[in-house]
Amino acid sequence: MFYREAGQFKTSYGADQAIFPILQDKLALAGIMAVALFVAPMIASTYWLETILVPFLVFSMAAIGLNILTGYCGQVSLGTGGFMACGAFFAYKLTTAFPDLHIVLVFLLSGLGTAMVGILFGIPSLRIKGFYLAVATLAAQFFLIWMFNKFGWWTNYSASGVISAPPRSVAGDLFITGPLASPIVKYLFLVVFVAVLALIAKNLVRSRIGRSWMAIRDMDIAAEIIGIRPMIAKLSAFAISSFYIGIAGALWAFVYTGSVEALAFEINRSFQVLFMIIIGGLGSILGSFLGAAFIVLLPILLNNLPSLIGVQMSVDLIGHLEFMIFGALIIFFLIVEPHGLARLWQIGKEKLRLWPFPY
Amino acid sequence: MRLRDLCVASLGAAVLAAPIVASPALAQNEQFVPLLVYRTGPYAPNGIPLADGQVDYLKLINARDGGINGVTITFEECETQYNNDRGVECYERLKGNGPTGASAFSPFSTGITYALIDRATTDQIPVLSMGYGRADASDGTVFPYVFTLPATYWGQADALIQYISAQEDGNLEGKKIALVYHDSAYGKEPITTLERLSKERGFELSLFPVAHPGLEQKATWLQIGRQLRPDWVLMWGWGVMNSTAIKEAAAVGYPMDRFVGVWWSGAEPDVEPAAAAAKGYKSGAFHAPGADSQMHKDIQELLGDDAADTFGTVLYNRGVINSAIVVEAIRTAMAKYGNKPMTGEQVRWGFENLDLTPERIEEMGMTGFLEPLKITCEDHEGGGKLMVQQWNGEAWEVASDWIEPNREPLRAAYEESAAKYAAEQGITPRDCSKVE
Numbered sequence: 001m002f003y004r005e006a007g008q009f010k011t012s013y014g015a016d017q018a019i020f021p022i023l024q025d026k027l028a029l030a031g032i033m034a035v036a037l038f039v040a041p042m043i044a045s046t047y048w049l050e051t052i053l054v055p056f057l058v059f060s061m062a063a064i065g066l067n068i069l070t071g072y073c074g075q076v077s078l079g080t081g082g083f084m085a086c087g088a089f090f091a092y093k094l095t096t097a098f099p100d101l102h103i104v105l106v107f108l109l110s111g112l113g114t115a116m117v118g119i120l121f122g123i124p125s126l127r128i129k130g131f132y133l134a135v136a137t138l139a140a141q142f143f144l145i146w147m148f149n150k151f152g153w154w155t156n157y158s159a160s161g162v163i164s165a166p167p168r169s170v171a172g173d174l175f176i177t178g179p180l181a182s183p184i185v186k187y188l189f190l191v192v193f194v195a196v197l198a199l200i201a202k203n204l205v206r207s208r209i210g211r212s213w214m215a216i217r218d219m220d221i222a223a224e225i226i227g228i229r230p231m232i233a234k235l236s237a238f239a240i241s242s243f244y245i246g247i248a249g250a251l252w253a254f255v256y257t258g259s260v261e262a263l264a265f266e267i268n269r270s271f272q273v274l275f276m277i278i279i280g281g282l283g284s285i286l287g288s289f290l291g292a293a294f295i296v297l298l299p300i301l302l303n304n305l306p307s308l309i310g311v312q313m314s315v316d317l318i319g320h321l322e323f324m325i326f327g328a329l330i331i332f333f334l335i336v337e338p339h340g341l342a343r344l345w346q347i348g349k350e351k352l353r354l355w356p357f358p359y
Numbered sequence: 360m361r362l363r364d365l366c367v368a369s370l371g372a373a374v375l376a377a378p379i380v381a382s383p384a385l386a387q388n389e390q391f392v393p394l395l396v397y398r399t400g401p402y403a404p405n406g407i408p409l410a411d412g413q414v415d416y417l418k419l420i421n422a423r424d425g426g427i428n429g430v431t432i433t434f435e436e437c438e439t440q441y442n443n444d445r446g447v448e449c450y451e452r453l454k455g456n457g458p459t460g461a462s463a464f465s466p467f468s469t470g471i472t473y474a475l476i477d478r479a480t481t482d483q484i485p486v487l488s489m490g491y492g493r494a495d496a497s498d499g500t501v502f503p504y505v506f507t508l509p510a511t512y513w514g515q516a517d518a519l520i521q522y523i524s525a526q527e528d529g530n531l532e533g534k535k536i537a538l539v540y541h542d543s544a545y546g547k548e549p550i551t552t553l554e555r556l557s558k559e560r561g562f563e564l565s566l567f568p569v570a571h572p573g574l575e576q577k578a579t580w581l582q583i584g585r586q587l588r589p590d591w592v593l594m595w596g597w598g599v600m601n602s603t604a605i606k607e608a609a610a611v612g613y614p615m616d617r618f619v620g621v622w623w624s625g626a627e628p629d630v631e632p633a634a635a636a637a638k639g640y641k642s643g644a645f646h647a648p649g650a651d652s653q654m655h656k657d658i659q660e661l662l663g664d665d666a667a668d669t670f671g672t673v674l675y676n677r678g679v680i681n682s683a684i685v686v687e688a689i690r691t692a693m694a695k696y697g698n699k700p701m702t703g704e705q706v707r708w709g710f711e712n713l714d715l716t717p718e719r720i721e722e723m724g725m726t727g728f729l730e731p732l733k734i735t736c737e738d739h740e741g742g743g744k745l746m747v748q749q750w751n752g753e754a755w756e757v758a759s760d761w762i763e764p765n766r767e768p769l770r771a772a773y774e775e776s777a778a779k780y781a782a783e784q785g786i787t788p789r790d791c792s793k794v795e
Contacts, residue, residue, distance in 0.1 A: 047455075050478075051448040096783060149542060149568075156783070159494070159551045159776060160544035162473050166784050178784065179477045257443060259473040261544040263571060264443060300448060303438065315438040316398035316407075323399075 003352040019202055036191050041184045049183035056296050057190040058251045063276040063288035064201050065244030070274070071282035072205050073237035074217030075125050079137035081269035082144035083242045084249025085262055086114040089154045091250035092163040096156055103168040103176065104193075107250050114246025115239040117144070122238030126231055129220075141267055148262040164259040177254045186255050193251075197244065202285045204240065213237050214283070245273075279333060281340025290341040294333075299326055390427060390689060390700045391457020392417060392434040392682070395449050395466045400440035401572055402598045404628040405674055409467055410436065411667030412678020415658055420686055422661045427689050428698040433457060439471060446471030447478070454482055459700040463487050463685050463710070469545040472505075480504045484703035485688070485710050489681050490515070490622055490645055494548055495776035497740035499711065500788035502777065506710050508684065509645045509732050509743020512595070513772060514764035515621055516549035518745040519643055520556050521762050523591050523619070532561040535589040539579060539596065539604055542568035546595040549621075552772065553593075565589065573600025576607045584611025594620040601629035609636035616641065619747065626673040630750045638752040646680050646729050648673055648748050648755035653724030654683075673748075673755055680729060687723070688713050711736055711794075730761055736791035740773075742766065 003024055010016040020026045044053065062084060069075050090110035094101060101109075121140040125133050148154045148161075155161050167178025175181040176189045204210050212233045215223035224230055253260040272295060280291020302322040306313045313321075337344045351358070394413055397406035417432050426432055435456060437449035446466055454461045463485040466472050472492035479486045486505045488496065494511035496502040510518075524531050538553060540546030550566065557564040565587055567579045573596060583592060592613065596604055601624045608618055616639040620629070625642020633640075650671030658666055658679075669675045685706075692701045692709030701709065715732040723729075732741040742763075749758035781788055 047451045051451045055444065156779075160469070160473075160547050162544045164473070164477075164780070164784065179481045257447060257474045258477045261470065261473070263543045264470070266571070304452075314398075315396060315436045316403075319399035319438045319440065 049187045057194045059292040060289045062248035062273045063292045065241045067277045067288045069241035073213035076134040077137040078270045079140035080273040081265040082141040083245040085265035087246030087249030088253035110250045111243040111247040115243040118238040118242025162261045165254040281342025284342035287342030389433045393453035393461040394436045396436045397441045402441040408669035408674035409678040411669045412675040413682045416679045416682035443470045459702045462706045485707040495773045497773045498777035499739040501781045506739045508741035512548035513552040516552040517764040518762040534562040537565045537589040537592045539567045539594045580607035584613045592618045596624045602632040605633040605637045615639035641749045644748045652728040736794045
């Protein structure tokens, strides 16, 4: 009834190929962006901004990155944590060596640096596939963390190997890192930054290069026969995926925690991002956001739930319950919809179009 | 999934997600103390006694003295799982509770301490990193909101080398000392100090990083026990790494009385899994072991069965001291600002003017348990004294006199490191002569 596209005619190729061809989707997106930009900063408390929305946005970025590689190009990677660490340490070295460099530029450059590292560790993908490739990317994970831990140069010889983000502003007094940064500025910066990069990613996967990734994913020999060069396709997927993941790592270290050691990007971080895209939906930009929301927000929600509904429980009991319920929910969602939350949304959308007269 | 199920599910999610902001009941005459604890996760065996000790002392103050100068203490635990992200989440969750906000945070994790320094400085809430965290935060001119009393890892490294030197009749020339450390921010802290001391005193230092969580140490200990054969082994370990190291050291026949851990490697959960093999193992400490001080008797008397099961263990005692220092800082602040709930900034003043004289420690019932301390605007470490304790197979016992770390070189190192941090972060150090 509300979600019908009858009467919405496309009169040009442009309109037909739009990201959101249906008017309701466009309105919904505009509404979400308006809420994110104008309403959320007004009503959200510091707690919400600092510990829920900021990490959610940072992880969404990392999930988009891994989704490009694993979801769209079909190359399984367990090196996400290592690439995030690359982004964080590159950004730290850049901004301490060139304090006048604009922070957005620093993030983009550290993303580019990570892309180079991604290409390097993507080379084995030209020969090996599937689980074997996953093991090869594990090498990236362990090597990179070892490197940042081992050589003091990366941390400017800090005694403990921890890097702290120096204060940097996007413009004037609008600091996004350091003690002067206000949660609202951080949040708004991230919303804009992540939205722009997500839009670019969405367009990339709809373009020629995105189609070549999907062709490689679906059947690499067939793709080669129809004229797609596997080397270009695979390495570009590694490069662009690492670019996003590197920026996510830099944002994690600079905007979210403010100080970070290499250990924060250990193998668990890689699994966390991989679970996000599996739960959210492989091969879907929306899925990256949904998966990040599920993995980041649900444990916090579960942990807060007892005090919200007024039940007195000891913290260790809550902690254990959180693990159990979270695990059960992951299994539940994977059984109900193995293709992830994004697919669930898609099914819902199809049903909504017919509602209330399904046939 | 049918449409109706989908609708129900999404409605349910929305209802659950809606009201996360809990509004605590406001009572006016209450001082809120936040507790970041880890009773679950890989470090729970250490986290549980730490949390118990903190809670019991606060309960004792409420039960015995009716709070601090008539202001009742309220507290709330938040589970961090020793995880930096969750630590930040807990900090944000608890910082605004109570009528005047949180008094002081004690994260009991070096990683969380690092993550909180900026936030706490912005929010004007002191962070008490008691024997962990950033050593150079002892320089109060650069880190006004961070307190490292009674000693830092650098001080511990210095004190342990002094102890070893005393055992070797004052001569360390040509001796071999190995450091087995948790390969993280925490474990790396003592390295620069040990390297400096190795140059000054002429011993040979070998480093053995152990990857988190530290269950794989066979190769490390074969190298130590069979090839290097050092005269002494120091350990900066945490959690399961400690007991694993002690077991592996015993397996290669390394003498336990030449194996000395940091204060986080010297509690019951570290030695008990190694059973008889751990006998003779030593560790640093900044308070005495055991449960025979007046304060312990008070806890037993007033709380009775309400006291935690971990009563009297090393880490329980440490939790008690942590709470005691927070309470004394609040008390000091009240002497200036009046007997009402203190804000974070006022508690910070209390920390900065904290003076635990022997008389005050006697009043607290902690004589012989804790050494005197005095914090100033510049010195956030307070000149605490350290000692070495030894496991006799059943209990920890005192194995040395109180050792005072050599403050001058340490102070110079703190200042140098803090100045570097200040330059990087664009901080102008405070002028302490102008602070009231």
